[in-house]
Amino acid sequence: MTHEILSLAKYLAASRSEFSLSEMNQYLSKRYDEKDLHAILKPHFYDLDIFCSRDHKCTKLVKSPLPADEIVIRELEAQLKNPGLPLRMERLIEAYIEKSCGKNWNKGETATYIRENIMKQKEEYWKGKEESHYPGIRIISYLLYHFPVYFCQYQYLLLELFKGGVLMNKMRIIDVGSGPGTVTLSTLDFLRKLQDIYSRNKMDIKLNIRIGSIEHEHENIKCYKELTSGFLSSGGSNITIEEPVQSPVETAPVPDDCDLIIFSNVLAELRSLPHERADVVERIASSSKNPTLIIIEPADLDNSKALRLSQHSLIKKGYNVYSPCSFIWGRLCSGFNCWSFQEPGNIRVPGFMEKIADTVDSYRYLNTDMKFSSVILRRDGLTKHAYRAKGKFMALINLKKHIKKHINVAVSVMSGNLGDENTFVFKICDGTNSTPCYAVMPVYHMNEINRALIDTGYGDIVEISGALVRENLEQLSFNLFVTRNTIVNIVG
Numbered sequence: 001m002t003h004e005i006l007s008l009a010k011y012l013a014a015s016r017s018e019f020s021l022s023e024m025n026q027y028l029s030k031r032y033d034e035k036d037l038h039a040i041l042k043p044h045f046y047d048l049d050i051f052c053s054r055d056h057k058c059t060k061l062v063k064s065p066l067p068a069d070e071i072v073i074r075e076l077e078a079q080l081k082n083p084g085l086p087l088r089m090e091r092l093i094e095a096y097i098e099k100s101c102g103k104n105w106n107k108g109e110t111a112t113y114i115r116e117n118i119m120k121q122k123e124e125y126w127k128g129k130e131e132s133h134y135p136g137i138r139i140i141s142y143l144l145y146h147f148p149v150y151f152c153q154y155q156y157l158l159l160e161l162f163k164g165g166v167l168m169n170k171m172r173i174i175d176v177g178s179g180p181g182t183v184t185l186s187t188l189d190f191l192r193k194l195q196d197i198y199s200r201n202k203m204d205i206k207l208n209i210r211i212g213s214i215e216h217e218h219e220n221i222k223c224y225k226e227l228t229s230g231f232l233s234s235g236g237s238n239i240t241i242e243e244p245v246q247s248p249v250e251t252a253p254v255p256d257d258c259d260l261i262i263f264s265n266v267l268a269e270l271r272s273l274p275h276e277r278a279d280v281v282e283r284i285a286s287s288s289k290n291p292t293l294i295i296i297e298p299a300d301l302d303n304s305k306a307l308r309l310s311q312h313s314l315i316k317k318g319y320n321v322y323s324p325c326s327f328i329w330g331r332l333c334s335g336f337n338c339w340s341f342q343e344p345g346n347i348r349v350p351g352f353m354e355k356i357a358d359t360v361d362s363y364r365y366l367n368t369d370m371k372f373s374s375v376i377l378r379r380d381g382l383t384k385h386a387y388r389a390k391g392k393f394m395a396l397i398n399l400k401k402h403i404k405k406h407i408n409v410a411v412s413v414m415s416g417n418l419g420d421e422n423t424f425v426f427k428i429c430d431g432t433n434s435t436p437c438y439a440v441m442p443v444y445h446m447n448e449i450n451r452a453l454i455d456t457g458y459g460d461i462v463e464i465s466g467a468l469v470r471e472n473l474e475q476l477s478f479n480l481f482v483t484r485n486t487i488v489n490i491v492g
């Protein structure tokens with residue numbers, strides 16, 4: 001019977017731009033309630049290229065970028081200025097913890113046990129993962145401590161893609177190493193925010209989204225299914241969550257054509273070298289026509305540097321960096337010795353985190369600081385910034401020959417302020433330097449012509465004119481000293 005309904009829907013979708021589900025009864029051998037037809041067809045909306053509204057009107061959906069009007073961007077940015085979990089998400093997580101550990105999970109022995117596990121998980125983070133005999137408690141500790149920050153930070157990358165016109169109304173997304181569903185849930189929340197903004201601005205934007213996942217731990221998949229179905233049920237939309245694939249990513253079936261593939265905090269867990277991790281990423285993306293790959297890693301020195309090496313291996317395999325790196329002189333870097341991360345700020349402390357932190361040394365259980373290394377890759381040459389330096393600018397590779405001279409450079413700002421309130425220090429890069437370079441500006445030199453340096457976003461490009469070159473022999477780095485006479489302009 002499903003076959004008959006499906007072939008009719010296929011026929012109607014191919015021959016008309018709009019039809020209603022009730023209309024289908026004219027042609028079917030048996031009468032159906034519209035609700036039942038909707039439920040039968042829902043898993044097929046994506047392949048049928050249709051959007052069916054709550055009142056059961058189905059329209060053909062033409063794949064196109066999600067409109068990124070100025071007003072929509074402004075509203076989204078305003079929401080991300082105060083990052084935190086939506087209340088509904090907090091409740092779902094707390095309900096999951098309660099179900100697993102009991103109503104009094106934040107009291108007595110249970111709380112002690114959870115806190116011990118949070119500390120153990122943090123140690124593993126620095127020393128490398130050991131096998132756990134308690135996968136159940138691991139996921140609870142993860143939800144309490146790591147999940148909120150990872151959930152929030154991912155939305156800054158979605159915002160970047162949205163602003164660049166890369167997010168589409170029809171997308172297949174794969175969340176690799178999904179854990180409890182951090183990326184999937186964050187995507188659902190982001191799309192919900194976006195849909196609310198569209199509807200407030202009377203923009204009728206229809207979505208058709210399918211999200212799949214790959215994960216090897218059974219406990220994590222159980223949690224993924226419960227949280228994603230719970231979160232999805234709180235708002236009707238054309239978003240389908242596929243049955244998770246339980247497998248090591250190294251041998252998982254290669255997903256069919258995907259638009260967005262995300263490895264969030266996963267590559268660091270693979271027991272392999274950076275170039276081997278790149279092989280894993282490449283294999284998963286191998287059946288996709290023009291995927292956008294997002295790789296996120298912790299910001300610590302080892303993981304962050306390893307990410308740039310994996311990134312470089314992927315470039316050699318035919319990928320290009322969409323962001324954050326800009327190869328301003330058209331030359332690729334080796335990815336060697338590069339420590340660069342983004343710091344969008346702190347998130348609001350979720351209620352469940354406050355509860356587990358309600359003890360001595362509460363700071364040990366509070367994790368609100370977003371800090372991560374990431375790369376977005378494409379295969380079609382699309383980049384966030386198309387800017388290329390020419391003429392009066394000098395490539396950073398030539399700094400050594402210009403010590404104590406004033407020079408002009410065009411560079412990407414690749415860190416937040418690494419100094420303090422008296423001296424601003426920003427990592428800079430133009431893709432030609434293998435020695436770390438920094439722009440250094442004492443606050444007493446800051447004025448209208450150079451303050452753009454502190455106003456830039458991560459990965460943004462600035463032209464710096466008249467900076468003094470200094471060599472830092474102790475740190476084996478170069479500093480470009482920005483004075484009150486140095487001009488800094490944001491470009492690209």
Ligand SMILES: C[S@@+](CC[C@H](N)C(=O)[O-])C[C@H]1O[C@@H](n2cnc3c(N)ncnc32)[C@H](O)[C@@H]1O
Nearest residue numbers: 150177178179182215216217248249264265269
């Ligand atoms: C640190 S968690 C990240 C979870 C989630 N992506 C996030 O950002 O919060 C790493 C996840 O990757 C999974 N994982 C690690 N190695 C894997 C492998 N070889 N194949 C599949 N999943 C793996 C772990 O089970 C875990 O759920």
